[in-house]
Amino acid sequence: MAREDGPPVSAAFLLMTLGRRVRDEVEAGLRxxxxxxxxxxxxxxxASGPGLSYSELARRAGVTPQSMQATLNALEARGAVVRVTHPGRGRRAELHVTDEGERLRGVGRGILAAIDDRIAEQLPDEAATAVTQALLALMRAPGV
Structure with a gap:
């Protein structure tokens, strides 16, 4: 993509930079x-797959099983998830989201919705929809 007043602009760089800004804002809200x-x-x-193993949850999140186990232990300690089965090597954790976990998910959804609203305010309605559709297409594309 070329700019009229200078060198080409990298879509990858722009997505990476904007993604970092949004991530920082979400993290600040969650703190x-x-x-x-x-x-x-x-x-x-x-919530979308109760009873998933630590390994499966870790794979989906892109972290190690040990890191996911620490994350889930912290969530369990604060009452956001409950363990239905006893822990054991190689066994599924059988963790389920509690009402407190759903409340925390709602907080996260609220933070994301506020950011979505601010993004939409910067664009005409049809552009906001087009950006969302383009990002979804990129997320589904292999190798991107």
Whole structure:
């Protein structure tokens, strides 16, 4: 993509930079609840697939199983998830999101919605929709 007043602009660089700004803002909002994006991600994956193993949750989140176990232990300690089975090597954790976990997910959704609203305010309605559709297409594209 070329600019009229200078060198080409990299879409990858722009996405990376904007993504970092949004991530920092989400993390700052979550800190008020003593949460991180990793906690929110784990709650989301677990809510959509109760009983997933630590390894499966870790793979989906792009972290190690040990890191995911620490994340889930922290969520369990604060009552956001409950363990239905006893822990054991090679066994599924059988963790489920509690009402407190759903409340925390709601906080995360609220933070994201506020950012979405501010993004939409910067663009004409049809452009905001087009940007969202283009980003979804890129997320689905292999190798991107």
């Amino acid at each position: 008020a609840e003593a949460m991180s994006l990793r906690h929110l991600s784990a709650l989301g994956h677990l």
